[in-house]
Amino acid sequence: MLAESPKAVPIEFANALKQLGLCGSTVLQGQPLPGGISSDIWRIDTAQGPVCAKRALPKLRVSADWRAPIQRNVYEARWMRIANLAAPGCTPGLIGQHEESGILVMSYLPPRDYQLWKEMLSQGQADVATARAVARILVRIHQYSAAHPELASEFPTDEIFYNIRIEPYLVATAKRYPDLAEVFSSLVATTQASKRTLVHGDVSPKNILIGPGGPVFLDAECAWWGDPAFDLAFLTNHLLLKCLWCPAVASSFLGCFDTTVDTYLGEVDWEDASDLERRTAHLLPGLFLARVDGKSPVEYITQDSQRERVRRVARALLLNPVSRLSEVRHAWQKELKQ
Numbered sequence: 001m002l003a004e005s006p007k008a009v010p011i012e013f014a015n016a017l018k019q020l021g022l023c024g025s026t027v028l029q030g031q032p033l034p035g036g037i038s039s040d041i042w043r044i045d046t047a048q049g050p051v052c053a054k055r056a057l058p059k060l061r062v063s064a065d066w067r068a069p070i071q072r073n074v075y076e077a078r079w080m081r082i083a084n085l086a087a088p089g090c091t092p093g094l095i096g097q098h099e100e101s102g103i104l105v106m107s108y109l110p111p112r113d114y115q116l117w118k119e120m121l122s123q124g125q126a127d128v129a130t131a132r133a134v135a136r137i138l139v140r141i142h143q144y145s146a147a148h149p150e151l152a153s154e155f156p157t158d159e160i161f162y163n164i165r166i167e168p169y170l171v172a173t174a175k176r177y178p179d180l181a182e183v184f185s186s187l188v189a190t191t192q193a194s195k196r197t198l199v200h201g202d203v204s205p206k207n208i209l210i211g212p213g214g215p216v217f218l219d220a221e222c223a224w225w226g227d228p229a230f231d232l233a234f235l236t237n238h239l240l241l242k243c244l245w246c247p248a249v250a251s252s253f254l255g256c257f258d259t260t261v262d263t264y265l266g267e268v269d270w271e272d273a274s275d276l277e278r279r280t281a282h283l284l285p286g287l288f289l290a291r292v293d294g295k296s297p298v299e300y301i302t303q304d305s306q307r308e309r310v311r312r313v314a315r316a317l318l319l320n321p322v323s324r325l326s327e328v329r330h331a332w333q334k335e336l337k338q
């Protein structure tokens, strides 16, 4: 395949890079990167080599009318700085952030060395060593931030988090199920009240690159100071849903689920691990249902029969909550066997 020829980069990017002192006055060239839903993302070729620049969009490219302030990109940069202190190398290198334009500049990770975890999973590569490495990074970030509570004031993002996570997932889904309204409002209340660590907010395989040094987390636009159970539930939710995507390797996805849970919970030292597990086991069925009936359904669940399976398991667990994540996994495994 021939590489596409470089294009002139948009003026906002060129100006931001200039003001950040990352380039002179030459016309910058680069390539728009595919996959951005909430941002425009470019590889930009500077005299010092390629960089990756990301500009937050005020309106996301999804079918629902979904808006978010472009300042979220400031919090993404802050999250990257702290995550790198907790687990060095777990994000692209942060080069600069241009607050006014909402443009973040980071090191460019070339596709020849880095592959999205989502792509690997879609090809059936559900490797437990990768799941373990991802879980280790996640728990280190939570652990580090729990030990540095002074960082909380850098993330005054309760409102953004409500607008781009809690409302579209939990509140929107609750509206479709009046009999679950109380359960969902208690999930929202617990999540909002458990302000313990830095939270990434979008720990999904589509936001994790796997490279020579291990996983690299991207896209911390939802960064929040809150409940670490949200990140653990969000990640494990994807591993459950992927069983419908590649049924032939469903047992490997469930193996990744178990490894993620064991690795993560084994290192929780800032609170009682069983409390955190209980919050996660309560929230996970809510997020599970949200990925078929909320504002951001996953694109690979296309048949009603698949949606019904998710609804059956999620509703039963929401009405009769369990405390252990293995119980959530078993309920889903039982459904998949039928």
Ligand SMILES: Nc1ncnc2c1ncn2[C@@H]1O[C@H](COP(=O)(O)OP(=O)(O)O)[C@@H](O)[C@H]1O
Pocket (backbone or CB within 6 Å): 033, 034, 035, 036, 037, 038, 039, 040, 041, 052, 054, 092, 106, 107, 108, 109, 110, 116, 206, 207, 218, 219, 220, 221
């Ligand atoms: N530093 C980077 N180097 C190389 N590619 C990147 C980098 N950051 C993002 N990308 C690519 O751009 C895609 C979208 O980036 P992401 O930060 O997830 O934005 P969005 O919020 O729009 O989803 C990623 O899936 C990845 O393929």
Ligand SMILES: [Mg+2]
Pocket (backbone or CB within 6 Å): 037, 206, 207, 219
């Ligand atoms: Mg993304």
